[in-house]
Amino acid sequence: MGFDRAPPRKRRREPYNVDVKLVEIYEDLASEKDEIRLRAAQGLVSQFTPDKEPADDQIKKTLQRLFRGLCSSRKAARIGFSIALTEILTQIFSGSRESAEFGISDVLKIWESQSSSSGSETGQEQRDHHFGRLFGAEAIIKSAILFQPSVPFSEWTKVLDLVFELAHKKPWLREECGWIIYRCVYDISARKMDAKFVEAAVERLCSHDLARSPEGVTIWLAAKDMFPKADFPSKVWKHDDPLDPKERTSLSKILKESSAEQMEGENKGNKSSGVWSSKLHFAWDAVISRTSVSEDGSSKTKSKSKSKSTRLTFVDFWTEVVDNGLFASSSSDERKYWGFLLFNKVLNEGSPQQVPHIFTKNLVRCLMNQLAVEDRYLHRMAAKATKAIQTRVSKEPGFAAAAVRGLMATSGTVNFDQATKTKTVEKIVADANSDALQEIVPLFEKLIRSPGTSDEKAAASNRQFVAGLLLSIVRAKASTGNSDSEEDYQMVLEQILSVFVRFAYFMDSAPEPALSHATQELLRNRIISSLNSLLASQQYAATIPYAVVRQIRDGAKSEEFGKFIINMDDKLQDSVKAAFKSLKKLSSKEKKGETTSIAAFKLLYSLTVLQVYSGDADAVSMLDELEFCYSNFVGDDSKDKDTSDASDALVEILLSFASKQSQLFRRMSEQVFGAFADQVTENGLESLISILEAKESLAGQQEMFEEQDDDDDVEEEEDGESDEDGDDVEMIDVDEEDSDVEVVLGGGASDDSGSSDEEEEENEEDAAEVAEFEAKLAAALGTHRAEESDSDADMNDDEMDEVDEKLANVFRARRQAVSQHKDKKDARENMINFKNRVLDLLEIFVKKCHSRLLALDLLLPLLRLTRRSAVKQIANKANTVLREYTKLCKGNALPKIDGESGPESLFELLRAIHKEASHSGPTAHATACSQASLLVVKVLVGHDKAEIAGVVDVYAETRKAQLISTKCHIQPSFFTDWNNWCVSASKQLKN
Template sequence: MAGAKRRRAEESTDAGADNVHPSRRRRVEADEAKAELAPIFNQLREEIPAQRLGALKRLLQNLSNKSGDPSGRLDYAVTRLVKGLCSGAKAARAGFSIALAEALRLGFASTLTLPGFVPHAISLTTPEGNVSGEERRNYLLGRRLAFRAVLQSDILAKTSQSDARHLFDAIAQLATEKDWLREECGAMLHEFLSSQQATQVQDEVIRSLIDSWGSKGFLKSPEGVALWLTVKNAFAGVKLPKATWHHNNPLSTQERATLTNILLKNAVESGDRFNDAAKKKSGARQIVPSFAWQVILAYLYKEDTGRQFHSFWEDCVAKPMFSVSSSTERRSLGLQVFATTIATAPVSVLGDVVHKSIMQCIIDHRAKPDRYLHEAAKLPLSQMATRAKHDPAAASIMICKLFTIMPGNLDKFTKATIENMLSASDVDGLADIVATAISLCRVPGSNDPGEAHQKRQMIGNFMLGMVRSRRSEPNQFFDVNNKTVLVDWLQALIRGFAHLAYTITSEKYSPPLSQKSQEVFRERLTSTLGHLVDLSLNQAILAPTLVLETLHESKKILASVLDEKRTAALREARKALKEAAKRSQIAGSGDATVNTAFQLLLALGMLQVYNEEEDDAIGVLKDIVSCYETPAGNEDASTMLVELLLSFVAKSSKLFQTLARQVFTAFASEVTPEGLQSMTEILSQKENLAGQQELFSQNGDENADGDSEEEEEEETDDDEEDAVDVEDESDIEILNGNVVKIGSEEDEEELSSSEEGEESSEADEDEEAAFDRKLADALGTTGMDEDVDEDGSDMDDEQMMALEGHLTNIFKERKKDANKKQDNKDAKDNIVNFKNRVLDLLFVYVKIQYANPIAMDLVHPLATLTRTTTNPPTAKKALEVLEQYFDTCKKHKSLPQLDSEKPCAELLNAIFSEMKLGGSKLHAAACSRSALFLAKVLIGKTETYRRVVDLKYLGLRDEWRKDPKSKIHGSLFNDWHNWSMQR
């Protein structure tokens, strides 16, 4: 039957299989195993780690399977993996290396042995015939990775010393092939000694590692030193070879010269017992430091008491790598070692790491972009900043050392690095930094007066930067438990600045402080106070008071002896200052604020007297005292106070401008109509020389000097190229401590500026033409034909002598005209800057006193200013003050309460008259918003004014339509229409 036939066929097939020769069966099974492993090997090459990990799992499952021929599969897999290590394709080395380590772990547990595997691996990684250098390199790398897999397989924990010696000898022999292989093999052995597997290895095995490495002459190589120190540190039971190092310590002072040569790759131990490969020196340059540096440094960090590290760093790094005769390559290597040490060294030795020779090399190469190591020198600086950011204690150590060893001239990147480190320093570190800085300002370490001044100036700039960088977090200026007490480091800084700026003690300063240096310290102190008085009044008074206390305590050693007038004025002011301090503590909140503001005024007035800046400093201080002693509510005193604040605003000093804003804020409620008039009169002044003369009652009054004597955001050396123009300064609005950039001008404003420039150009051309006419008249060449021969116009000596006087007068007049033109430009800048600062005060006023009826007196002058000023940012700022006033009233739903409508109605008429005068779109916006605001105030008082306002706008519109030359802006009517629709 069919079923029976099938059964006989199956029986026949089974019988045939049983009759297959065993050797053939093994070949078939081996082929099947290879076919099964092939896709696994392919996936071990993949660059995606997840795929390699999956392939590794499947490989281990296959090799762990006991069915078939597990020994044959393992041998095949090991052979295939070793060969794969010689491939540079994709991620073959990464995948095959891990797989080989795991396969060997299985193999050594069963049939594999070290004496058998090592020669097998060598034969598999030895190329046949003549091969290229790249292919030979791949084979050598494959051999190293095969030996590394053995080290990772845990076999050494179970093997004997003799078996382990086979492996270590093979590794040492491989290291003789190439210099770079010696470093790689040494790093591989160090990795093994530092691993967990090495802790389970017998001491004899570790000793055999050292013996094998020494047999090739490599103990006195960077790798040999690293291995020696690692064994000495981690394997106390291992007896190291004698007579290799003095007291078995490569870091011994007696071995310092040898160690230096070794680390610089100038020497490898040689002798008759070593082969020629060990005697060869590599012709390749060392580009990156050997891993041995990290091992040596780590050993010193752990075992050293401080003195050994200092001598090692001096002998092996600072002197040989950064001496005058050091090569560029050696310095490059040293910079990398320095950067590594900065990142890893404990705080206790950082002072030794930041060495003068190293920093001088960095400064020299950062000075010019064309230096070979210009970019390389950037690495250690960046590392210093990074270390400081994560370790504030390290920041103070490095900064103190940098201050001590650095010259006064630094490049911008180095300065920025130090500033970043200063920003990262903690409270304790800042105290040390300030103490070091002040000490170095007294004794800079140079006897040359010029160099001493330069270094003092540099340190002064950094001290100011310590304060400036913390403005955004003012809590850092005060004690943690008491926000009305300055933190210790800031007190020390202010006192130090005060002593350096105002006192003179020859025995404490070497070389003696020059007048120029003292002026620098006064400027830095003033800038520091400028940052600190921008805080709340209770906190702002602390720093100026501390300065005055310091100066009063040091009155016997002041650099400038005070005369009787100044002494008397200071005495009266100090008395008033103490009284104001007492009143501020016992008075109510309003009176306390006023008294604190007077303290600030008195303190800064007294500093002016100490500075001897102006002839009227005593008069100003007396006026402040008089204002303080005048009973509250006195209008004359209030007006006088406003005049004083305006005089402070006119100064170029940021400190006095901030002071004026602070005090004005406190006294805003006391400002009278006369006081506001004093401010608006400034806004109406002409922006030229005549306006300046009228405003300051004299030519070139120093209070109106618009040239900034100091730049708030960056205090740099005198030779710094960056400077801020007064026009740029006028584009900056400082409100409540925030710097706000003025926006771009409107199109019409740009057109106006363009027209003004054209007019100026035409005026210049007219001046040139007039000069040419005068010169031609003097020479008698008017109307001469250009073709006339030059010889025909020659003059004799008598004629030339007679002409000399005329020419002299002509050029004198031209120079006088040029000076006058420059004076007019300077005067314009001064007036514009002054107006901008007054606008800052008015911004503060309308924000606080928006409900005060006298605030409406500002509307017309501000609207007019948007038209009359020649500076677009000033017009923009005037509009912003108006908008602040109107928006604040709207926000608080509070309009000025009028006793009579007449003044407001007259003001509205004045605004409508202003509308007819034309101007920019910005001027139209100012007039429009002002008119609508005043209309709202009048309508709120009397509803009948609604019709009056509408009639005014209708009349204005008719005039605009009928007169083609009308200067009225069409946007006024759009605003009126929108406002009417919202009623």
């Protein structure tokens, strides 16, 4: 039988009290959020304040938990536990405690035991224990419990030994160990503690063979500065100073952490950490902070030490340690990486006296090499370095001079930007202030004179680059304005243009190698481009051009820069002399009270004289005409003079400038024309209109410029050509952005700027010419290209001569055909450019003079141009001018009919417009005709409402022609616009 067994009774557990709050505190100490960690540390520390009188067991358990927590890699445990540990140690041992059983020696035992590694742990666990020991040491030292009088000195040395042992045993922790002791030196000094603590630190540093390490150098320097009277181990450094000039080689090896070499006669070599870090060692800061350069450029050092030796200067340090050390040709990429970090650091934080000295030869060479190729290892670091330079210049514009000198002069490579495929120097000079530019411009002048190479082609390239930089300065300041005073900026501009003038117009014997004709031509173009930029920004439009021609004149007189390259006969010199007299008078009038006309004449005179100095034969006659205009407009006896002839002459002068493919002369002609637009006469306006009506072809160009098409002369020239022409001409590539030449082509890059039909026609003509040439060539050879000769017999001498003569004739004809084709193309481009410029002038005219009755003379020419021009750009521009004109003519701005002309001429104009509207044309043409017609109607009706009857008759005739004539292609919108106007004007006409 079975017995009922009672269920087993559960074992009763002993009660276990868990401090939930304390658990949460320890958990929060490892939080990644700063505010949570700090709140937890504050909560824990509050339990150990003196008033709480914590028990020894509580202290021991808490310290064990905290030291153990330092060995955890979880989240941010080391940071939070370290903060709490430091504060608790400070609280516990800050005052006298009744219980003396738990002392500082016990703290050190807990620290040592909790952070010890038995050797059986995994690699990660061992690393965690080592970090725990490091953070524990830092907390103990920061709490200052070891420096209390009651604490045995041996405890301090014990901590030092453990820290240096860790640094010696684990090189990857050496920098952090050194940092703790380095900062401790300053803490001891701040607490005004006995020097024995620092002496012990230095002594232990040496005993652990770490004195000649980056950490050893910094600790020694800090100790020497803070405690100059302390006793230091002897025979470690020359004169007991790591920065002694005789230690520069050792210092370089140490900071590079080069452990391969042993110092002769010494048993202790340079100690390497064995681990490369992408961050700079704190030793660099410690060393650099103790060297500086005075404001006058001489080197000096900051040292509180009373050593008899002179410390290493910043210049010597940078040259020896950084340039010859980190940036030596044999240095690894990792060392050069450090070098770039150091370069950027000094750029960002260095004093104005230090920074100019960091552009050393090896560094700049490495910078250029790394910038030049994108896939190089240090390309990004080099790019960061250039950005750091630009950033410093933008914040400190005066630094630009040192940066430019360092990048261009130090390296010996003048064309830094070209070599590195960047715009580093260009951006630097653009941000430079006037003080920096006054140093940069003479440097550039020196580089043009001596471009750093004897090779003529390379010298030409370097000079072109420097000239481009000078031009970029002008452009940058012209476009962005100037923060300096106008006088300083104008002085810089004149200085830049003076450099151009010196080398562009004079044969100076100083430059080596001598400047080529092509380089001088390029420099003259740079003058034009500089003036163009200044005119575009409306700054110094009259003063700077006048200064340029004065510089040329004065240089020609004094021959300071060598022989003047322009040969000037007596007549030419007299014309130029008269021009300068007028310019002088204009300047005097300008000082009394500047007017638009005076400034315009001053600009026109200056640029005309500049054209004379550039060898333009037409400019000489323009000077005489200009003198005539000046005497009639602003001369001393100009009052009550009839200016109509002078106005016509002035228009012709401006057209001469406008015909040139130059933005400068376009802008100049626009500015001057704007000043005198209200004085343009009927003849002057007709001169402008005649250009619009000329054909966009070679015939049109000949008509405009009175050229004769002399085929015989062309043939003679072609016959006299040599295949070797141009062999001795030096070609220099001119960047498009540096060129002032403005060519407006009919084709262009877009469909809107040219005619596809005309391009197809040109292509067909080219194909026909090629076919004709091949046929003539085959005929000269006595066979067709598609046939093969059956005879293998050789030709005799007479037959060979005959074939040679035939071939010569064929190729001569071909050259003539190609030349004529090019002439046609160039002529078309010239006429398109000329018409564009004239339309620009007419746009100015209608804006300023739309209320003049004379402006109505533009209507028909603009309408015809809109319809006839094969270049869409020209047609559209003409339509734009016309639209602007009709838009401005409203209300009181309508032209008024005077008594002399009467309405008859306007009715003729109205009928002519209607006839023009009957022609087939683009949509824009029909709209423009309607606008022009209504404008004339408004003028007639505004003069006399009774004229509406005649206007209706004109429109009726046009409607009749539309209905019965096959030649009338007027658009319906023409009458729609008329009807709309009638509706809006009916009320006004009835009143």
